[in-house]
Amino acid sequence: MAAELVRGQNHPLSHVRLEIRISAGVPVLAGATLGDEQGMVHGRQWVVHPGAPVAHGVEAAPQAAPEHRLTVDLAALPEAVHRLDVFLALPTGTAGPLRFGAVPAPHTAVYSSEGTEIACFTLTGLDTESAVIALELYRRQGAWKIRAMGQGYDGGLPALLADQGLRDADDLATAVHEAAARGLPHATSAPATSEPSPRTAAASAAQPAPGRQVPSAPHASQGASAPDLPAAPRTPSASQTASATPAASTPHETSASGQTEPAHPYGPPGADGDGGPGLPHSGGPVDYTHPRRTPSPPPPPAPTAADGQPARPVAGDAVGWSMEERLYNQIWGMFEDLARTTAAYRSAVQFADSRLEQELDQALADPRARLSGAGDAAREAAHDRRIQLTDQARAALDRDLAQLTDEAEVVEPALPPAYARWDNPVWHAYRAPDEEPMALRLGDLHLPESAPLSIPLLVRLPLERGLWIDSGPVAAVDDRVLDSAELRHLAMEAAVALAARLLAVHPPGAFAVQVVDPAGAGARALLPLTQSGVLATPPAAGAAGVSQTLERLTRRVDLVQMAVRGGAAEALPADVDTAQQLLIVNDFPHGFDERAVTRLRYLADEGPAVGVHLMLVADRADAAAFGPLLDPLWRSLLRLTPLPDDHLADPWIGHAWTYEPSLVPAGSRILQEVLAEVVNARAKRG
Known part of the structure; x- marks a missing residue:
């Protein structure tokens, strides 16, 4: 019995020779794009369309038609191809419909070469889109699967092709439409196939998966960054409810108003113009090669799974x-x-x-x-x-x-x-690393x-976005409501665990932690850092300590910025620590006046680019006296919680995911042992 897929669902493929049958009710163009591991198309030669209907084991029709049959030989695909997307597009320059919402829902079915139906999918939920990715065949752990996509594009075929990394997407889309209008002949004869099966009532009525919430408007201009993802999802139309995030793919966080905002927690922009953490993808494969790392050969391909397993x-x-x-x-x-x-x-x-x-x-x-x-x-x-x-x-x-x-x-x-x-045995054999x-x-x-x-x-x-450990009211897992003091202590413990991890995974002396604790409320949670001696300076207390620490870090940011712009990094004063800095601020905004708040915002905005990172441990309600002045600061930080909480959303669908902090198991001494090794490695390094 064939699998009746809904949007987002996948199904294993036990055959390599396939036929994909499409029934649209109105004339449509059909074709396929071949993508690498990141889903990027390397050039026109990786697009099968009416102007080039036969290539790389894939054959499509040379003209627009209400029904299509695409043949695919997965064994004939180039070794670098890991994804095959089947697309549909409405013809341009005709009197026909200009959007899929005005036509019957297209139906797709995948058959084996013997004529056995494997899976089917009806593309419901489309509206203003004029091009859509219907199905995706992808390789996972050496085996092929098919995924029901239904991802539409208001911008039509040019937008679809551009989203897959083609620089000349507009020209290619024009050529595709012109070739379909001419009805170019097949390069080879069409294979004999059986008649397509009728649609089922259930498939016709299938509903799209729940959609992601729209990001809040202020976030679009905050200048945060988005991650370099493996196999980044495509950019959908605004009306598509169950596809990828409309820009670069990042986890998202739910704002206080209930909206879902991009979390943008990932690293530096890729060299390929991907925008790295925060900007929409502009095409080309993502470069995952770590700077200063000597590349080793890629791994051999994974073994192919047995049929059906x-x-x-x-x-x-x-x-x-x-x-x-x-x-x-x-x-x-x-x-x-x-x-x-x-x-x-x-x-x-x-x-x-x-x-x-x-x-x-x-x-x-x-x-x-x-x-x-x-x-x-x-x-x-x-x-x-x-x-x-x-x-x-x-x-x-x-x-x-x-x-x-x-x-x-x-x-x-x-x-x-x-x-x-922290409970992984790898920590028991921990030694300070030689590279980040x-x-x-x-x-x-x-x-x-x-x-x-x-x-x-x-x-x-390096962290392109600061972190905010929320010490505000959160319901515990067992529905207990913890008091304010306990919540603040748990939040500080979570911050200490993250700071210790950052110190441990950097080479000796390459990362330093500074703490601002105006009222000394975090002294108990800070004991692992203070007793081990890993802190650059003792925790700063009082308004004077806040001012001095912020002034010192602001000066460092200014000097390093000037040195980098002038190409004279070696000319920095001897008292400027060139190691990356993490500033932990407890109980913000206690002990902060308007001048200190301005400096903190400056560090949050300008610091990451020159190695100064921020971690706030705070309850946002405590900053209500500053009004909307601090709203941009909160939005620039990735919110985490000391207890499990469902405030993060994925970049593909928009599910509310429950986040659990990475904490040291109760009674474990692993944190103290790791920090002791960090101190010893620093001493040996001199």
């Missing part, structure tokens, strides 16, 4: 020059897979509920049925159908969760210290449907 999980099977990069990219692949499979499950449950409601309304609409046994039978049948649909959806989700859980079980033990939990890692673990993310499976939340280094 998922591949055995392997730690580090993603793209990358080093194991660290491969693990980073693999974790982001797991994050995306979990987001999309959960979206598919929720969409299927929504459809089952909607169908049940419609069938119950129909059963109650006829008075004769209400007064006879026929009405009871119809209602019972409707409930049985809902149970069947939800059971099928849950079975598909459980299948994907089992595969992701197996993968997590092999990936977690293989993580380096920068990515590992590419990312850092801030905690874990999970969804209610997939507990206890969790995904590490990794951020790129």
